[in-house]
Amino acid sequence: MVFYCCLSCDFPIKISCARKRSKWHERTLHLTCNVSALADVSSMDSESELISLITQLLFVHMELNSEESEFTSLRNQIISLMSSMDLNSQPKPVTEFMSLITQTISVFNSIDLNCLPEPLSKLILLLYANYMDSDSSWEKLKFIFKSLFHNILTLEPEPDLISLIHRIFSVVISMNSKSRMFFSLYPQKRVTLEHGKFHVTEKVYWSGNGKWECFPGKWLEFKYLGDDITYFRCRGCNGDNHEEYKNAIVEIQHYLHRNHSLRLVMLDENSRTRKCYCCDDNIQGLFFWCMPCDFAMNNACLKKPLVFSIDHPKWHEHTLALFPRQAFLTCNLCALADERSPIYMCPSCDFVLHLKCINLPRVIRISRHYHRISFTFSFNQGDLSCGVCRRIIDNKYGGYSCIKEGCSYVVHSRCATQQNVWDGKELEGEPEEIEEEEVEPFVRISDGIIQHFSHQLHHHHLRLDENTCRDYDENKVCQACITPIYFGNFYSCMQCNFILHEECANLSRKIYHPIHPHLLSLGYGNAMVKYTYENKCTACPQLCVVGFFYKCNKDGCRFKLHVQCATISEPLVHESHMHPLFLTSKPEEERRICLVCKGPQRVLTKETFNCIEECDFALCFGCATLPQMVRYKHDKHILTLSYGEETSAMTYWCEVCEGKVNPKQRFYVCDEYCCLTLHIECLLGRDLYMNPGSSWVHYDDKVPVLPNNHHMTRPICSQCEQRCSQKIFFQLFGLIYCSVFCLRKL
Template sequence: MLHSDSCKLPLLPLFWCNNKKPHLFDFICRACTTLEPATSYYVCVTCGDQFHKECIGSPLEFKHPSYPSLSLQLYSPPSDRVFCSCCQKRIDGLNYYSPTNNFTLHLFCAFKPIPFVIDHPKRHPHPLTIFPKQSFLPCHVCSLIKGHIPTYVCVRCVFVVHQDCIYFPYVIKISRHHHRISYTSSLPSGKWSCGVCRQMVDNDYGAYSCNKCDDYFVHSRCALRRDLWDGIELEGVPEEPEIVVEPFITISDGIILHFSHGHHLKLKISRVYDEKMVCQACILPIYEGGYYSCMDECDFILHETCANAPCKKHHALHPHPLTLTVVTSEYEDNIGRFCCKACQRESCGFVYEDLRGKIGNYRRNKFQLDLRCASVSEPFEYLGHKHLLYLALNPEEEKLAICQICHEREDESSHCRKLNCIECDFVICFRCATLPYKARYQHDKHFLKFYETKEANDHSEWCDACEGRIADLRTRGIYSCNADLRTKGFYSCDDCCTTLHIDCLLGEDMYMKPGHTIMYNMTGFDEHYEKKLRILRNNTLSRPCCSTCGQRCRQKIVFKYKEHHIFCAISCQKHVINYS
């Protein structure tokens, strides 16, 4: 038996082992990646990889009795985003794959015998018999046609169901609704739209409904999406009230003690714009309205709305509860920053994160949202569009959707999540949707409003900061010296005609906090090292030159490495391998 998967040599022999006692803890099959202990197995003495006898004997190609039209080939997936078409679970090792229709099976699912009859009274009162050929009949549970999935029928009731749909859960909790939802095989008469995809729900098929809300229904296929459901069946589990933890203690009228700061904070009203007054939670300036300021004369400031952000919340983008955490320079083993899963911006502000499985600085589930993205809920009112917006796109549609503001797909904008309009074709990514609709500029006493690039003809042609064209998408100067052209649009004052690119007004790294220290783990020249960067205000009389691009730093902040190296943006420091 020969092996060449993980070893660097072309082919290596595998040796047969037959132990009297099974390996209970240290046996992992390299082929199927399961932890099932074995007494008989094959091992590679060079790299230590172990294999089940059954997995080694898997044929390179075979035809499954339930899928006779498919030629299944033994295949090693290039990534961990492959899921079994039978059990719907992720595949980490070898699998059987049909390239003609993207059909994939676990090794153990491929050889698992399929029962001829299934008796499941909870799903259907009569025994269900397997359909002998590929079925192109819609399933009464999920309403989909899956010709490659084993299908069972009840001839007496003309009931059709996929094998995996038979075991669908009955009571679940999804991220898009604040109540539990239950499976029902019969919907009330009327026209209902799905609470997830916003498409019509067919009354002839099963769906999930809310017992507390008369008009909330969800397609079965939508309710069980991995990004919406936590995988827990709640039937028979008592519903306990959620404990609410307040973010602050009220000391007296207008004075609070916030969990994120050790001093008392006093409520004030913003009357004069000062770009140095930055909220510690969202890292945006205090433009107007109420804010809390530290009474001990340190520079800790919070928007009134940010101070009221709950300590725990459920968000539509994640099936598990999120906890509000303060990001300090020691956060995540001194990394001091995080990347928001919705907008993909790096930030030093407060973060909502999934703390499940976190041990020290190690976490198994890394889902993080900044405060602005965490505040987005359905329906979302975007001031630049006349209709309400929803998270109605499924994962495949979201990959292909193009944001109407920045005009980029998911693969180009680092997986930004998107909102869409169900009445027209408008789509906007979280990066653009969470930009401030109006902002202040230090050289203008009025507010500047956000406009799309297509509205540039009604405003000044040039940016007042970088002196580049506003609407010329062919030149790099549209934003700033370091902008990567991901976000298009501009801010303009209707009274003074002041016009600025987004990055020229807010900064390319708008959620980076002055006075903060962040760290990047770098690898170069066969060595691993840490690069600590101090975030400083760019307020010197002479603007420094960037150590990477060589241009004058135009942003409000700069990143300093050691004593003599300055970067004008995070994107510039990422291109640097090492500095002595």
């Protein structure tokens, strides 16, 4: 039996009971073992298991984004195993590892927390409390842990306990290095991508803050397919303190680039990237680069065998030979003259093929078209434009066309196989899918009365309201799009306050959207949504808390769209621009700046609605989905969204906040005689698509969404210390926050 015991009063607590206690005993408790109960435990097995657990712990990257469960589980297993080991019956001679373990436990049991340096005593108490309370969240504690740990490493002289732990880790790493093959990578340059080319930003620096900086927690590991070697870059010393490991090469000559040598460099963590020369994967982490030629290839490509000729009857009947020089030769399959890919060619036939085009599919389905499309080596018609990028197609080269007779849809090869358009499935030889019968979103009970799928648990029916002369009520909000019923028909529940726009009630249960290759299903929010990227709309910066949204059902895919973002598509005719707008963004390109809001938005997609004329206009989903016409409770007229005038010298005042309205920016205005003006945020709110009475989860704590119209004075935000001016505010730990932005500053 393993238990905790107070040495002063013999106060015992079983481990299982100790974890349930909310308070500690008033004196220090020591780990104690009942040796007789452990007689059948093999000492050698315990030692091997302990070495294995410590090895796993060392290779857990202790960064702020590390997995809570992994670190906590390993730590608890190590503590439990050490407490259960019979140190008096170890085999002779005692190994160096077990000798250090014995010394560590002895030192730990003899320490007085009051005599320890403050950071160390706090760290011990923190880990002890977290170990005792298995339900406590490591998410909240790891920030404190990291701060205390760094403070401990700067203590002089080094505490005995810390010194012993370091020696244990060193012994375990030494054992591990004998069983695994490690190669140290030490790049000397850091690069970043600017305007499509890599540029050196600085030399690679490292922390160099002592012996703790070189443990595996500071390593960036790389494994390549079919290779037993583990490559790593130590962020603590960049290879200077790892003489026990072999050093990987940092400069090479490669047959695909004979003019200059390639050097190992590191891509800046905040930099964009581009495709590798040899493969169709993005350049990542550490790679080899020629600065004069801007030639770049991934580490993994160095392991690929030399292939000077290939036979590929799928694309050409003759053997194709490698053309090792970088050249602007137009590929017969993709119609691009891309020097950043190896070229294979048949000189006698004037046939050119990029290496990255060899695996192009023959028959596919893309999100931009209803039918399957198949590859064709040329097009018979002229003046064709691509259905994705909207640019002209050169009919002398290959591309994709619709297989349906009479359909003239065509698309470039590279455009058709973009990751945001194609799902990666080759459909050649596959039978056409039998289209599932569309499931209606509601059951029609009688004329004007339905039972909607989103409200069927209550067994309530909705009645259609076609009264267009009704007064505006800002509290009547559609439960699908979470916007007020400004005008138009809507369905209202005959037994409760549930309301749906007629258009929202008719939303399809399943759709394909142009910016995602997989099928999307209609769902609705719940009260336990966490504020994470997977619960945000992919196209706009808003959280999917309540209301309807479309989500991808494919395992591992976190794509979501609010119904507002899902129901706009191309061509988009928008009041902010004179030309129709299209979704022409490419995954490898930098996200374009919206020329309406002109601000960077933290969204998960690079997609914007773009003008294909010469004006280079771009519109983000957030701006595209703002309602063009709205109502205001103190005005009987319809308000329209004005996009401002650059030359305007007028002075406007917001009806809600009584602040100035910039006439050169967007605002809502009544064009009737009253000339009322309002800021967009004052009318719609800063955090859209959130209902009073709903809630979401910040880490593990529930955040209620509260109405801001039931008090004589508006509450003050605990973060920005301003009055909460929006229709809603948030509450966390009893504190008030005016917006998600202020709350997340915690």
